Amino acid sequence: MEKDCIFCQIAQGQTDTKLLYQTDTLVVFKDINPHAPVHLLLVPKKHIRSVNDLTDADREILAELTMVAKEMAREHDVAESGYKLLFNVEKGGGQLVFHLHMHLLGGR
Ligand code: AMP
Numbered sequence: 001m002e003k004d005c006i007f008c009q010i011a012q013g014q015t016d017t018k019l020l021y022q023t024d025t026l027v028v029f030k031d032i033n034p035h036a037p038v039h040l041l042l043v044p045k046k047h048i049r050s051v052n053d054l055t056d057a058d059r060e061i062l063a064e065l066t067m068v069a070k071e072m073a074r075e076h077d078v079a080e081s082g083y084k085l086l087f088n089v090e091k092g093g094g095q096l097v098f099h100l101h102m103h104l105l106g107g108r
């Protein structure tokens with residue numbers, strides 16, 4: 001838990017953000033500024049700054065992000081029509097919140 005990190009605070013249930021789903025490892029919630037009809041964020045509870053900071057110990061987290069994304073796509077009815085899974089990495093990659101997260105975008 002990183003002080004002043006909004007995604008740590010959300011993942012720890014310290015905000016009024018509605019969690020759509022959670023496991024021991026991650027939480028899922030709607031993006032506050034959606035870029036598609038379905039725009040979810042999948043956020044590990046562990047504070048990791050970006051893809052650049054992943055280590056071998058984080059392999060399970062990455063696998064779970066992808067498997068939960070697949071389930072969320074199905075639940076939100078975009079599995080068949082299709083969707084994007086996206087990591088923005090650092091400022092030049094469009095990252096604004098420096099706590100690793102996967103975007104799930106679909107329904108356009
Ligand atoms: P990125 O540019 O990949 O860092 O994406 C950060 C995303 O987090 C943006 O799409 C924001 O709209 C979203 N976001 C920032 N703060 C919140 C929040 N409190 N609740 C939900 N989504 C947020």
Ligand code: ZN
Pocket residue numbers: 001002005006007008009046047048098099
């Ligand atoms: Zn954090």
